[in-house]
Amino acid sequence: MRLLIHRDYEKLCKWTASYIVKRINGYSPKKDKPFVLGLPTGSSPLGVYKEFIRLNKEGKVSFADVVTFNMDEYVGLPAAHKESYYRFMTDNLFNQIDIPKENYHILNGMAANLEKECKNYEEAIAGFGGIELFLGGIGENGHIAFNEPGSSLASRTRVKTLSMDTRLVNARFFDGDVKQVPAKALTVGVGTVMDAREVIIIVSGPKKARALQAAVEGSVSHMCPLSCLQMHPKAIIVCDEDAAGELKNETVKYFKDIEGKNI
Ligand code: GLP
Secondary structure, three states, X not given: OEEXXXXXXXXXXXXXXXXXXXXXXXXXXXXXXXXXXXEOOOOXXXXXXXXXXXXXXXXXXXXXOEEEEEOEEEOOOOOOOOOOHHHHHHHHOHHHOOOOHHXXXXXXXXXXXXXXXXXXXXXXXXXXXXXXXXXXXXXXXXXXXXEOOOOOOOOOOEEEEOOHHHHHHHHHHOOOOHHHOOOEEEEOOHHHHHOOOEEEEEEOOHHHHHHHHHHHHOOOEOOEHHHHHHHOOOEEEEEEOOHHHHOOHHHHHHHHHHHOOOO
8 A cells, every 4th residue: 555645735636636647548548448437525535626627628638438436425315405426526527527427427315226226336337347446535434435434344335324423524514414414325335445446545634634544554444444445456545744643753754765755
């Protein structure tokens, strides 16, 4: 696992966007050989999405042959709801780049049969030959997508009950009222993320520092789902100095040394 510690959020986003753009361009995607990208929501990826939009407008990358799968969606929020992840993705990325509508996939939290929706999602991912690169963020409790602590590290896409911690953190998007935050979500599993050929997780700010410390310096444990990355053959955690605040000095020095000085 690589750990890149950038000075601040802006640098973290620029590095991540430029890395992914290089991966897409290096892949030379075509209609019959699309680049399959997993994507997150949340405030963490917003800076990366702004960079994608800029680079797309400047002609440095096209998303015409990129197929995307989002990590998760609330159960019970219609796509048009201002806090649905569908709305988040169309507003903050898809409507501002050249991706065709049929190329992006987001779980439908309003599906009549949620189990079937999850099964179909896994099949759709497999139908595209799996995910080439999964970009993700983490929750303050170390969750990836909506895989809360205690989630099976072999889990697949399914319905999850959200922890009160997560609902409280996300209440900021629902007028600060935790009761308005859906109690359940559909989420890809830890196993779904682990099957991606490459995983990049962005971690920013001091509130994520304890989760990052547990994932990097602790053992692999379902109590910190992010720690599963220790078992991934090609994973990169990209963080800023605030998020690295709970890591031991030697850990920071070690990862900075092996990455060289250009961070
Ligand atoms: C939600 C999402 C996660 C995301 C997390 C962190 O819980 N389900 O996929 O990583 O929020 O969000 P933020 O980046 O806003 O801290």
